[in-house]
Amino acid sequence: MDFKQKVAEIFTSLDDEITIDEAIQMIEVPPSSDMGDYAVPCFKFSKKYRKAPAIIAKELSEKIGQVDGFEKVENAGPYVNFFVDKKHFAEKILKQAYAEKDKFGSTNVGEGKTVIVEFSSPNIAKPFHIGHIRSTLIGNSIHKIYTYMGYNTVAINHLGDYGTQFGMLISAYKKWGTPEIVEAIEKDPIPELLKLYIRYNQEIETHPEYQDEARYWFKELENGNEEAHKLWTWFREVSLKEFNRVYDMFGIKYDSLAGESFYSDKMADVISELEDKQLLKDSEGAKIVELSEYGLTDALIQKSDGSTLYVTRDIAAAMYRKKTYDFYKNIYVVGAPQKLHFDQWRKIIELMGYEWAEDCVHVMFGTVSLEDGALATRKGRVVFLEDVLKKAIEKTTEIISDRNPNLDNREEVAKQVGIGAVIFQELFNNRIKDYMFSWDKTLSFEGETGPYVQYSYARTCSLLKKADIEIDDDVDFSVLTDKEAFNVIKKLEGFKAAVLGSHDKYEPFFITRYVVALAQEFNRFYHECPIIVEDAKVKKARLLLTQTVNTVIKTALNLLGMEAPEKM
RNA sequence: GAACCAUUAGCUCAGUGGAUAGAGUGCUAGACUUCGAAUCUAGGCGCCGGGGGUUCGAAUCCCUCAUGGUUCACCA
Numbered sequence: 001m002d003f004k005q006k007v008a009e010i011f012t013s014l015d016d017e018i019t020i021d022e023a024i025q026m027i028e029v030p031p032s033s034d035m036g037d038y039a040v041p042c043f044k045f046s047k048k049y050r051k052a053p054a055i056i057a058k059e060l061s062e063k064i065g066q067v068d069g070f071e072k073v074e075n076a077g078p079y080v081n082f083f084v085d086k087k088h089f090a091e092k093i094l095k096q097a098y099a100e101k102d103k104f105g106s107t108n109v110g111e112g113k114t115v116i117v118e119f120s121s122p123n124i125a126k127p128f129h130i131g132h133i134r135s136t137l138i139g140n141s142i143h144k145i146y147t148y149m150g151y152n153t154v155a156i157n158h159l160g161d162y163g164t165q166f167g168m169l170i171s172a173y174k175k176w177g178t179p180e181i182v183e184a185i186e187k188d189p190i191p192e193l194l195k196l197y198i199r200y201n202q203e204i205e206t207h208p209e210y211q212d213e214a215r216y217w218f219k220e221l222e223n224g225n226e227e228a229h230k231l232w233t234w235f236r237e238v239s240l241k242e243f244n245r246v247y248d249m250f251g252i253k254y255d256s257l258a259g260e261s262f263y264s265d266k267m268a269d270v271i272s273e274l275e276d277k278q279l280l281k282d283s284e285g286a287k288i289v290e291l292s293e294y295g296l297t298d299a300l301i302q303k304s305d306g307s308t309l310y311v312t313r314d315i316a317a318a319m320y321r322k323k324t325y326d327f328y329k330n331i332y333v334v335g336a337p338q339k340l341h342f343d344q345w346r347k348i349i350e351l352m353g354y355e356w357a358e359d360c361v362h363v364m365f366g367t368v369s370l371e372d373g374a375l376a377t378r379k380g381r382v383v384f385l386e387d388v389l390k391k392a393i394e395k396t397t398e399i400i401s402d403r404n405p406n407l408d409n410r411e412e413v414a415k416q417v418g419i420g421a422v423i424f425q426e427l428f429n430n431r432i433k434d435y436m437f438s439w440d441k442t443l444s445f446e447g448e449t450g451p452y453v454q455y456s457y458a459r460t461c462s463l464l465k466k467a468d469i470e471i472d473d474d475v476d477f478s479v480l481t482d483k484e485a486f487n488v489i490k491k492l493e494g495f496k497a498a499v500l501g502s503h504d505k506y507e508p509f510f511i512t513r514y515v516v517a518l519a520q521e522f523n524r525f526y527h528e529c530p531i532i533v534e535d536a537k538v539k540k541a542r543l544l545l546t547q548t549v550n551t552v553i554k555t556a557l558n559l560l561g562m563e564a565p566e567k568m
Numbered sequence: 569g570a571a572c573c574a575u576u577a578g579c580u581c582a583g584u585g586g587a588u589a590g591a592g593u594g595c596u597a598g599a600c601u602u603c604g605a606a607u608c609u610a611g612g613c614g615c616c617g618g619g620g621g622u623u624c625g626a627a628u629c630c631c632u633c634a635u636g637g638u639u640c641a642c643c644a
Binding site for chain 2: 028029030031032035039041043044046047053076077078079123160162163164165215260283284285286288295296297298299300302303304305307309310313335336337338339340341343364366367369399403404417428429430432433434435438441444445446447448449451452454455456458459462463466467501509513516517520523524526527528530531532533567568
């Protein structure tokens with residue numbers, strides 16, 4: 001029985017003018033469970049019946065009287081409050097969860113649809129730093145959520161492996177690339193390449209012609225100059241090796257590494273198509289698409305020297321992806337500063353006549369800053385992502401040797417918990433918020449944190465192991481009608497909505513908030529209600545609840561990209 | 569100058585137009601010879617940035633102002 005549906009049916013039977021959908025719309029969840037489990041506010045009836053809402057609520061609740069599956073129906077002021085029968089409720093939720101196992105939070109909305117998630121996308125030859133954590137982890141979670149919902153998913157790392165900056169690097173290397181430098185790059189690629197990049201930028205101040213040389217070399221790269229291409233390939237390889245260390249730690253895998261360079265030979269077609277559709281205008285030797293009539297600034301498509309830009313490559317990429325994957329959604333997890341770029345880009349695709357422009361989604365997020373100001377690679381104000389993970393693991397190792405020194409595979413668990421803490425923290429708030437990176441906060445393991453949830457999970461594992469009995473859904477559900485157990489079950493019921501919310505809004509934090517709340521309810525239950533008790537009936541029922549919580553926590557953590565260690 | 573985003577407890581943040589605006593943290597006091605104390609319990613007088621408006625009802629929707637952030641042509 002669906003309790004909400006039942007409440008809606010009651011209202012349609014009381015008033016033939018109300019449709020079932022309208023009735024469902026009216027149903028609310030009271031702020032406190034003391035007020036019931038479902039509520040219908042009666043303000044809207046007051047005009048029709050020409051009575052005060054509170055009087056209507058009272059009359060309606062008396063008219064409804066006793067209903068099958070509900071403990072009671074009563075009014076509180078202008079609300080008609082429904083209290084579910086706790087035993088029936090427990091039976092319904094736990095039997096469903098038992099049958100569906102780790103699919104309990106899923107629906108089949110994604111069946112037969114392909115979704116692309118582009119995320120992380122660091123620039124090669126540059127540090128993989130704390131600023132990249134957001135796209136990397138938000139994107140990874142969204143990818144997992146869509147996969148869980150039954151979509152075919154394609155994870156793309158749109159590497160920043162093209163553009164004038166590589167002209168700079170090639171030019172710099174040709175000027176200063178002594179054998180010592182080559183060796184240094186092989187040994188420690190990112191910092192050494194970064195040094196070249198910084199030096200080049202500094203020398204542009206005194207040698208303005210370097211700017212043109214960089215553009216020249218990038219143009220040569222686009223034209224397929226062998227020397228330029230060879231250097232570029234080398235920069236790309238050594239950088240990827242570095243990035244993969246971090247992706248491995250996060251357990252992130254990609255289906256495609258088609259970065260900007262991949263589209264270098266697909267740009268000419270885009271430009272000629274824009275020409276054909278008469279969208280391009282000449283402006284100071286460059287080519288633009290005018291967008292002012294749509295409330296946007298004009299978009300530069302081709303530079304005056306003939307080379308292309310970011311937006312051109314993104315148009316080519318979108319067209320390629322539509323052709324290759326025939327996506328249902330094409331999701332870009334990229335920071336809010338690039339909103340204008342994506343608005344222009346989507347508008348241009350729309351102007352080209354492609355209806356699928358509306359299936360392209362920019363999932364944006366706020367900016368990370370450091371305590372002493374904005375991140376600034378060239379000024380050395382940078383926190384490496386790998387260092388953050390290492391420190392988190394280090395701290396976890398200390399805590400483990402302090403509290404659980406005999407733990408097996410301590411290293412593995414320290415990794416799972418330390419990295420889990422970082423992931424959880426990142427996915428805990430609304431994406432749009434800017435935040436300041438803080439070591440204290442990242443390394444805090446108490447309260448609403450990843451380790452708290454993982455600890456709760458380990459606790460369920462330990463209980464299930466200790467009890468050591470076969471668990472099935474043939475239990476006496478009347479055991480689970482006390483307040484603490486009921487609150488856990490109500491929370492379990494909300495899992496599907498949390499996952500669906502994250503799916504609809506591209507917001508993993510609904511799941512993060514959900515799982516911490518579930519862990520809290522379970523911990524309260526644990527402290528109030530002994531689980532492994534003599535009474536076999538009580539024990540079995542409470543263990544079924546424990547097992548359900550166990551499965552849901554693990555599923556939720558996996559959707560966030562976290563591991564769930566059984567001991568910690 | 570224009571556009572977009574943000575503003576809720578000391579701090580970090582939740583809050584689908586509905587009932588008394590909630591968590592965590594910090595602080596104070598308690599709970600381990602008993603299922604894991606990375607846990608739990610108790611303690612909150614907040615001009616929900618200001619001002620208007622819409623509504624039976626606004627932290628939530630609209631307008632306006634303020635503050636902070638971001639972006640606005642040859643970087644990505």
